[in-house]
Amino acid sequence: MTETIGTTASPAGGYTERPLLEIDGLTLEVPGAARPLLADVTLSVGPGEVVGLVGESGSGKSTTAKAALGLLPDEARATGSVRVDGTEVLELRGEELRHHRARTVAMIHQDPRAALNPVRRVGDFLTERLALAGLTDRGAARERAVELLAAVGLSAPERRVRQRPHELSGGMLQRVVIAGALALDPRLLLADEATSALDVTTQAEILDLLRRLRAEGDTGLLFITHDLHLAAAYCDRVLVMYAGRIVEHRSAERLFADPRHPYTRGLLECSPSLEGTSAGIRPIPGRPPSLADALRGCPFAPRCAAAEPACEEWTPRPVPLEAEPGAQASCRRLPEARTTETGLREGGTVKTRIPEDGLAEARLLESGATESVPPRRSHR
């Protein structure tokens, strides 16, 4: 099944307008690592959409989100592209990059205390953010700070602006940080484990708040979590990462109902459900590869109960899933993978669908493996 690619793309049942965030074939290499930090990462977030990015610790979720801010690891060599609201972030430098970080994208981290100066008042944090956005009149900024705190659901906002971080709970502080993000009226919000440190009730309140804000402002939200159950319940679409790669990309509903990658199935089986029951939890055996491990074939093969010897030779690539436009999983054992490979063997060079890349050429290499060839750019 085909779909229109470009400004009206609708990956895995998502948005229909131009994406706010478009990461296309992003590969990041750092000196001394045996494998890339990120390998061919492609994802997008549309206006008003919540997209989940899920994976174990070290899979590359934060590195992907930071790329949207133009924050790459020192000495990293990047290929591919990262566009926010149509601007190529990897080409921004100096003042343009500072402006981009201050105005277009806002990141909310797990620990709100790290974002707030412990000796400054909450109101100062907000008025400084508002000054970045051009509101330098002190009285007007003060008023706006109170409005922002009310908008994120803090009671008695006039009193809160005079308080210091230690006087507020973790949930209240996360609301302050979100208010700080909103002060800049960003098009894109990046929430990196933003609710992981909160109790379940506060977590639900903050998730509601984020959902309401992105709907009201038509803001896009990239929601990073290690909790696949939470992502499936909260997001429109979910991408699963393993060892720096996207291994599955589905609508949240389909992912939860019928996970196709063995790693996704393993994640669902090894995390407690939203109801909090831990019955039947089965941890995925083994550990994810470190950056010192050179990878060959499917990176999940050493931990995969369904792996065959040929998986260790298989070049990972997104395999489009039948009857689910834009959805893909990167597993050699999918029936869809066999179909495409047969086509390649017969045709030598064919056009194959790479979700969100549009039509990318897939070449048959001499070894018999396939290689997708999206448009590339190199940045340092």
Ligand SMILES: Nc1ncnc2c1ncn2[C@@H]1O[C@H](COP(=O)(O)OP(=O)(O)OP(=O)(O)O)[C@@H](O)[C@H]1O
């Ligand atoms: N500046 C850097 N230089 C070298 N390696 C880095 C750098 N930043 C991150 N890494 C490595 O990249 C890998 C991915 O890290 P990242 O923080 O993106 O993972 P994550 O999925 O967000 O994990 P977590 O949930 O623990 O934050 C890790 O192995 C990490 O050690």
